[in-house]
Amino acid sequence: MVRAEDLVVETFFVGPLQMRCSVVCDTSTGDTVVIDAGDEPGRLIAWNDHGEGAGPNWSSAPGPVHAGERTVVALLNTHAHFDHSGHIPTVREHWGVEWWLHPDDTFLQTLAQQSAARWGLPPLPEPAVADHDLGHGETVHVGSLTFEVLHTPGHTLGGVCLLLRVDGAADHLFVGDTLFAGSVGRTDLPNTGGDFQLLANSIHTHLWPLDGDTVVHPGHGPLTTIGHERETNPFVGVGAGEHGTYGRGKYA
Numbered sequence: 001m002v003r004a005e006d007l008v009v010e011t012f013f014v015g016p017l018q019m020r021c022s023v024v025c026d027t028s029t030g031d032t033v034v035i036d037a038g039d040e041p042g043r044l045i046a047w048n049d050h051g052e053g054a055g056p057n058w059s060s061a062p063g064p065v066h067a068g069e070r071t072v073v074a075l076l077n078t079h080a081h082f083d084h085s086g087h088i089p090t091v092r093e094h095w096g097v098e099w100w101l102h103p104d105d106t107f108l109q110t111l112a113q114q115s116a117a118r119w120g121l122p123p124l125p126e127p128a129v130a131d132h133d134l135g136h137g138e139t140v141h142v143g144s145l146t147f148e149v150l151h152t153p154g155h156t157l158g159g160v161c162l163l164l165r166v167d168g169a170a171d172h173l174f175v176g177d178t179l180f181a182g183s184v185g186r187t188d189l190p191n192t193g194g195d196f197q198l199l200a201n202s203i204h205t206h207l208w209p210l211d212g213d214t215v216v217h218p219g220h221g222p223l224t225t226i227g228h229e230r231e232t233n234p235f236v237g238v239g240a241g242e243h244g245t246y247g248r249g250k251y252a
């Protein structure tokens, strides 16, 4: 388990959809894992390799972790929407590392190029095929970092949350578009398997039992905590009732 004093977590909001790419570094070894490296590969590479360029929008570190003091050891993804995974081929080739994805998002991943085109965005590289499967209940060991995998379908079929346990401070949970501060991921996107009841069930079953102070890193928007969302989230929090308010709201 990574010690609190060795852990650096950086957020890069990348691409036109301002998707959160999280860069997790164990400074005791330099081993670094990039979660959802979906866009702006040049910015991620410049900062990681050389400490140059725009850098992160937010970092838990008191100062920058300098180039040469860290090595990217793996790429993990919460799910395969194109904003989260479209530029994986670019960074995977650059860093020469392997990529993990839940197999239930394999089909979605093949649609990245046409999805980006539908949003009117620049062309993406040929979609990547994952090197490894993320499976529910598994612990993924990547360099000196370990992540526990929680399969939380509902936003997509293969959506997962990645739990990083921390010795001496709150744990971190990378949730992709499963849960947002005050909201939840869309369940109406095409070819995705979106289903609100499935999403709510995933969150109630796998996220609410976690420690309340667990820091939640959503795929878009601000950080939050498990405890805050459990108490106040209008769609899936304890006050939302058995079926939440979602079905009677925006997408009713």
Ligand SMILES: [Zn+2]
Residues within 6 Å of the ligand: 079, 081, 155, 177, 185
């Ligand atoms: Zn998504």
Ligand SMILES: [Zn+2]
Residues within 6 Å of the ligand: 019, 081, 083, 084, 177, 219, 220
């Ligand atoms: Zn997203």
